[in-house]
Amino acid sequence: MNDAYAFIEAEKTTHGVAFLCRLLKVARSSFYAWLAAAKSRAYRLAADEALVHEIAAIHVASRQTYGVPRIHAELRRLGRCVNRKRIARLMREHDIQGAHRRKRRSLTRPDRKAKPAPDLIGRDFHAEIPGTKLVGDITALPTGEGWLYLACWLDLQGELVTVRGGGLRCSRCGCGGCGRWCRRRGGGGGLAAGRSRCGCVLP
Known part of the structure; x- marks a missing residue:
């Protein structure tokens, strides 16, 4: 759905928003809500990139052995309160894996x-x-x-x-x-x- 909203945003100067929403079968209110949340999405993306940098640094320091539980514990020890599922998602997206017995x-x-x-x-x-x-x-x-x-x-x-x-x-x-x-x-x-x-x- 984000791809459809991004397409409407890119083409709205050529075609009307109402026409594009009908063509892609999305509600105009949903498109404008997505548009209003652009700043918060950019903030979350920047925060995720910074967190990935911290995760990668801890992973390298552990000789690439730490997985999600240990990296989560290390971040908490450093005073970073981060959800464990968020760490797992970012490690999965960036192919960061710990050593498995x-x-x-x-x-x-x-x-x-x-x-x-x-x-x-x-x-x-x-x-x-x-x-x-x-x-x-x-x-x-x-x-x-x-x-x-x-x-x-x-x-x-x-x-x-x-x-x-x-x-x-x-x-x-x-x-x-x-x-x-x-x-x-x-x-x-x-x-x-x-x-x-x-x-x-x-x-």
Whole structure:
């Protein structure tokens, strides 16, 4: 409808307003009301442009990570009382987007038909000699350089936690620290480790 009013405003010196309103099927009163509100529209447009400049500055300062909620909170902290929906509209119109947390997906898909691994610990979490009973697990952490595989082992005798991480993987699960930890501690015969769902067991 604004386009029709703008067309009438541009052509009213050539054709009469009444004729143009009949042609475009709009009421003359509506056209004159739109015309009277021109100053307020220009003021709102200028205010929106100034607000977009502030939003863009905050967005760049956040390394392009802030979305509507954080930008709204930052503007309020700076003393700017702005409606959250207005911020969302301006960010949408100017293609300003924050960083979204990616949907978490499982990296491990166990084989339901596989035979369960034997319980080497036997639910006995007590050890007399260090380095004879270990329990551990592995996880994958998202980093700026990709996925980091992190292995953690707990010695049941002294509750010593050893964490190893890196991009190296074992042939089964991606654990890069199991064998090195065992060799460093002098593991060998008589060493038992609990097996996690990844299927990695110390030798």
